[in-house]
Amino acid sequence: MTVKIYTTPTCPWCKKVKEFFKENNIEYEEIDVASNQEAQKEMIDKSGQMSVPVIDIDGEIIVGYDVEKLKKALNIGA
Amino acid sequence: MYDIIIIGAGAAGITAAIYAARANLNFEIISKDVGGLTLWSPDIENYTGYHNLTGIDLVEKFKEHMADYKINVKEETITKVEKKDDNFIVKTEKEEYETKSVVIASGSSPRKLEVEGADKFEGKGLAYCATCDGPLFAGKDVVVIGGGDSALAAALTLIQMTNKVYILNLTEELTGKDKALSEKVLKSEKVEVINNAKSKEVFGEEFVTGIKYEQDGQEKTLDVQGVFVEIGHIRNTDIVKDLVELNDKKEIVTDKTGATSQPGIFAAGDLTDLPGKQSIIAAGDGSRALLSAFAYVSKKG
Structure with a gap:
């Protein structure tokens, strides 16, 4: 499974998602879109949103800190 | 039966919990998340002892402080507080907690912009968090809606990354009270304040391309790619509205x-x-509310 998270350095919800990944031992790649215009465009194209965090789990796109959707996409039991 | 249930885990609720732990009370702190609005403050320069840190960092300090006292926030959504004889039942979507007293510190939430297009373009150029989403508008023209300290703080954040920052203010002059903050914002050449301006419509195609507003009875337009909304807050007091007196702003009347x-x-x-x-x-x-609750519980026995 490939997990990517698009973030900005000062975004509280990005931090929450990363904490969630750590608690559940999920390996992830973080992409800071504040300093990377190309990644920013990629994120907006993928999600249709100008808002962070955007999470890409094997191509499934989740916007924001949504625990239920994250659990489902990662197959984590309730 | 608990001595105290603390509702909310922002600066107020967390401080109450630390005092409750130090007083060795039987308590829980319940909140849907940890940090409250402090988490969303871009730069905090007026918290004694911490003169320059972000809201995220201050909340980390709060969490460390709670960990010292082995306090765990129960992350549940509270649905209602009810009276039972002279005690209370705090109901969440999962559990019910019976308690002798309640400290309610569930704070407030950002008020949503209610004009045409606002819902449609949320996340597509319209945002409620300049610190989070500001970097996505690097080099672009943006507008901040609002004229209070939160609006000015958002403007200050946006000055550092965008090309132009309009401030669309409903009243005759800005209402922010933090002079140091307003001076910093107003001295920037990127900033243009538009007073007596009422937002009318956020428009665009896939993403925001502008906003319509009314000033002196005339409709005007700004071409912007970002709209940041900071028009005050609503108080999260619904869960106790049948038990305590509220004022016309739905704030809890407190002595x-x-x-x-x-x-x-x-x-x-x-x-x-x-x-x-x-x-x-x-x-x-x-801290004060917790001490008062402690005195109440001690007297009650």
Whole structure:
């Protein structure tokens, strides 16, 4: 499974998602879109949103800190 | 039966919990998340002892402080507080907690912009968090809607990354009270304040391309790619509205000890009718309300 998270350095919800990944031992790649215009465009194209965090789990796109959707996409039991 | 249930885990609720732990009370702190609005403050320069840190960092300090006392926030959504004889039942979507007293510190939430296009373009150029989403508007023209300290703080964040920052203010002049902040914002050449301006419509195609507003009876347009909304807050007091007196802003009427109109319910932080909606004031409120609740519980036995 490939997990990517698009973030900005000062975004509280990005931090929450990363904490969630750590608690559940999920390996992830973080992409800071504040300093990377190309990644920013990629994120907006993928999600249709100008808002962070955007999470890409094997191509499934989740916007924001949504625990239920994250659990489902990662197959984590309730 | 608990001595105290603390509702909310922002600066007020967390401080109350630390005092409750130190007093060795039987308590829980329940909140849907940890950090409250403090988490969203871009730069905090007025919290004694911490003169330059972000809201995220201050909340980390709060968490470390709670960990020292082995306090765990129960992350549940509270649905209602009810009276049972002279005790209370705090209901969440999962559990019910019976308690002798309640400290309510559930704070406030950002008020949503209610004009045409606002819902449609949320996340597509319209945002409620300049610190989060600001970097996505690098080099672009943006507007901040609002004229208070939160609007000015958002503007200050946006000055550092965008090309132009309009401030669309409803009243005759800005209402922010933090002079140091407004000076920093107003001296920037990127900033243009538009007073007496009422937002009418956010428009665009896939993403925002502009906003319509009314000024002196005339409709005007700004071409912007970002709209940041900072038009105040609504108080999260619905869960106790049948038990305590609220004022016309839905704030809990609170005396100087933190007591409300309902004996046994104490209030702290942004949701009280006391002036000054700031993290440091909320923290002080939280300690005072907890001490008052402690005195109430001790007397009750």
